[in-house]
Amino acid sequence: MTQILDILPAGSWPETEASGTFVADYEGRHRRRMMLTLQNGEKIRLELEHARLLQAGEGLRLEDGRIIRVEALPEELMEVTAHSPLQLLQLAWHLGNRHLAAAIAEHRILVRYDHVIADMIHGLGGHVRRVEAPFDPESGAYASRSGGHEPHHHGDGHHHHTHD
Incomplete structure (x- = not known):
């Protein structure tokens, strides 16, 4: 082998x-x-x-x-967006507080689809759109990508x- x-x-x-x-x-x-x-x-x-x-x-x-x-x-993901950069940072904090793997970009966060998390994001004033895309989340704080x-x-x- x-x-x-x-x-x-x-x-x-x-x-x-x-x-x-x-x-x-x-x-x-x-x-x-x-x-x-x-x-x-x-x-x-x-x-x-x-x-x-x-x-x-x-x-x-x-x-x-x-x-x-x-x-x-590609897999089923949620694209999380917000009205402002500050609100997106706040949503990122809430997602991180739930230890969710996330791919973070300047104007969006991708996480694996979960209806409970989608409801939480909506409740916090964020927007969720279901997307089909490859998922390459951020690596952990103690693991370097390169x-x-x-x-x-x-x-x-x-x-x-x-x-x-």
């Missing part, structure tokens, strides 16, 4: 050199250890010390030298590192 040695940050590797693609929704890309099934049916092994989200555009460098591109499947390394062990006597 082919093993992943490194996770290359999006934009740090030539995507035209990808020899395959792993496509999954948010749940399928937030993993610590599992067999990933590529679009061509091949299975590769992911084994990390800590669970992390595989971000769209990242490259999975395999032990045989190939690089697999990560893609995010700067940190997360070593993992393959049982071969060597330690390799991945990029968060």
Whole structure:
């Protein structure tokens, strides 16, 4: 079974050199250890010390030298908007207070669809629009998207590192 040695940050590797693609929704890309099934049916092994989200555009460098591109499947999301930047910040605080994964942009916040959260946003004066889109939320405060390394062990006597 082919093993992943490194996770290359999006934009740090030539995507035209990808020899395959792993496509999954948010749940399928937030993993610590599992067999990933590529679009061509091949299975590769992911084994990390800590669970992390595989971000769209990242490259999975395999032990045989190939690089697999990560893609995010579109899923049902809520686009949260507000009347002002201050109100959007307040809504972001409420979403964060509920520990929801969120993709934050200048004029909107994307979260996974939940009717209870939609009602809360409406009650706070915000706007919710259902959208179908890939979901790549912000990584946690203690996990860098591109700067940190997360070593993992393959049982071969060597330690390799991945990029968060």
